[in-house]
Amino acid sequence: MDAVNYSHVMKKIPEIAIMRLSKMYQFLLRLSESKESHISSSEIGDYIGTSANTVRKDVSYLGGTQTTGARYEVTRLAALIAEKLAFTARRKACVVGLGKIGSAILFYDRFEKQGFDLVAGFDSNINKVETLKTKIPLYPSHMIEEIVKRDAIELAVLCVPVDSAQGCAERLMRGGIKGIVNYTSAILKTNLIHVSNVDITGEFRALSALFEIDRQGTQGGNDGKSL
Amino acid sequence: MDAVNYSHVMKKIPEIAIMRLSKMYQFLLRLSESKESHISSSEIGDYIGTSANTVRKDVSYLGGTQTTGARYEVTRLAALIAEKLAFTARRKACVVGLGKIGSAILFYDRFEKQGFDLVAGFDSNINKVETLKTKIPLYPSHMIEEIVKRDAIELAVLCVPVDSAQGCAERLMRGGIKGIVNYTSAILKTNLIHVSNVDITGEFRALSALFEIDRQGTQGGNDGKSL
DNA sequence: CTTTGTGAAGCTCTTCACAGCT
DNA sequence: AGCTGTGAAGAGCTTCACAAAG
Numbered sequence: 001m002d003a004v005n006y007s008h009v010m011k012k013i014p015e016i017a018i019m020r021l022s023k024m025y026q027f028l029l030r031l032s033e034s035k036e037s038h039i040s041s042s043e044i045g046d047y048i049g050t051s052a053n054t055v056r057k058d059v060s061y062l063g064g065t066q067t068t069g070a071r072y073e074v075t076r077l078a079a080l081i082a083e084k085l086a087f088t089a090r091r092k093a094c095v096v097g098l099g100k101i102g103s104a105i106l107f108y109d110r111f112e113k114q115g116f117d118l119v120a121g122f123d124s125n126i127n128k129v130e131t132l133k134t135k136i137p138l139y140p141s142h143m144i145e146e147i148v149k150r151d152a153i154e155l156a157v158l159c160v161p162v163d164s165a166q167g168c169a170e171r172l173m174r175g176g177i178k179g180i181v182n183y184t185s186a187i188l189k190t191n192l193i194h195v196s197n198v199d200i201t202g203e204f205r206a207l208s209a210l211f212e213i214d215r216q217g218t219q220g221g222n223d224g225k226s227l
Numbered sequence: 228m229d230a231v232n233y234s235h236v237m238k239k240i241p242e243i244a245i246m247r248l249s250k251m252y253q254f255l256l257r258l259s260e261s262k263e264s265h266i267s268s269s270e271i272g273d274y275i276g277t278s279a280n281t282v283r284k285d286v287s288y289l290g291g292t293q294t295t296g297a298r299y300e301v302t303r304l305a306a307l308i309a310e311k312l313a314f315t316a317r318r319k320a321c322v323v324g325l326g327k328i329g330s331a332i333l334f335y336d337r338f339e340k341q342g343f344d345l346v347a348g349f350d351s352n353i354n355k356v357e358t359l360k361t362k363i364p365l366y367p368s369h370m371i372e373e374i375v376k377r378d379a380i381e382l383a384v385l386c387v388p389v390d391s392a393q394g395c396a397e398r399l400m401r402g403g404i405k406g407i408v409n410y411t412s413a414i415l416k417t418n419l420i421h422v423s424n425v426d427i428t429g430e431f432r433a434l435s436a437l438f439e440i441d442r443q444g445t446q447g448g449n450d451g452k453s454l
Numbered sequence: 455c456t457t458t459g460t461g462a463a464g465c466t467c468t469t470c471a472c473a474g475c476t
Numbered sequence: 477a478g479c480t481g482t483g484a485a486g487a488g489c490t491t492c493a494c495a496a497a498g
Contacts, residue, residue, distance in 0.1 A: 016466095
């Protein structure tokens, strides 16, 4: 159905624009530590790998800065993005699966600075839960739902073996999780929440296909459809 | 920066379709180990999180199977995708940066089965290069260009500290690398090769923004999109 | 009847181009 | 001059809907 309601709803920002704005924000944050105080749309575009037009359009989805004609003020633009995309709120996250990758993530210490608090780790192996030395509380996997609910955890990184992935995802969902970063090669069935997949093998395959197709493309002529 | 060169007409497969086909392939591979020999477009769609229409359209980009009307034969469809997207060739990959994440990836043993051979690891810390016990050859970072060239390595996983990321990426590029999976939060400037970014913080931010915007939007649930 | 394959319609995102500001 | 903000045009992807096959 059409959007019948035109109260004061901001017009919808394309999902892909949100991704770019996230990237942009990250870049602006780093930039703000240097001495550059202003930046143009084309410089931002060069940096995050898109066009100046797209950068300006994306910013305009947020309502634009109020400074037409002048280059963007770095801190001001960062603040605008943070506000509109709700990056201001701190969010709680957990890690499920404490194997090599999972524990590496658990010990990664930059989340706090970026607005994310790792408040729980889970593993089905009680041994790991008891022996891993960390200040982040660890729990056995059967407590996922309970803890996610209790601590109002919004984000999870899933690093379990592929066969446990769907089951853990379901526990997370029952706990009310809002987003999962899926490090397993499992293809999660969850149409309720947002999932971001970062399977290296999958990335390898996609990258291979991309450069392979490029190569075929630049070589010109495609033969008929038969094969 | 449009190349104004329309020399050959070639049906281009949309990049996003390539991504979906990669995912589909992965799913079909797993499925082929079970006893299901045939599958419909809607079942595939359910699984990889897209519509039956899109699945069929994507398959048609490859020229379609030659079996209109019948459900897809799993192995046949997998073979078709593998062939058209060049998944048949084995590809060499390396890991740059042998910290917690990097070494976890180095010890991950499923690549071989999936057509990727990890043939080198690099770290600027000579100690790590000498002490890590693995059958994969390790080298100091200054040899990146040389080894990538010598061994014709096509793919790299980048897991170095953020400040070294751009430098390492440039060495990889000079060595002729074709794709980088970037685990750092650096935004790599490389318009020559394909880069896939898997920064957790970035994913967290993008996910937060997505569910936050959804909440503000209040529109009845559309969903099922993920990346 | 069910299911694929695919032109064509429909829709969303990107690019253009220019008004208006500095 | 250079730059942003943004409707409008354009391109690209998704969805539709139906012919052909099983």
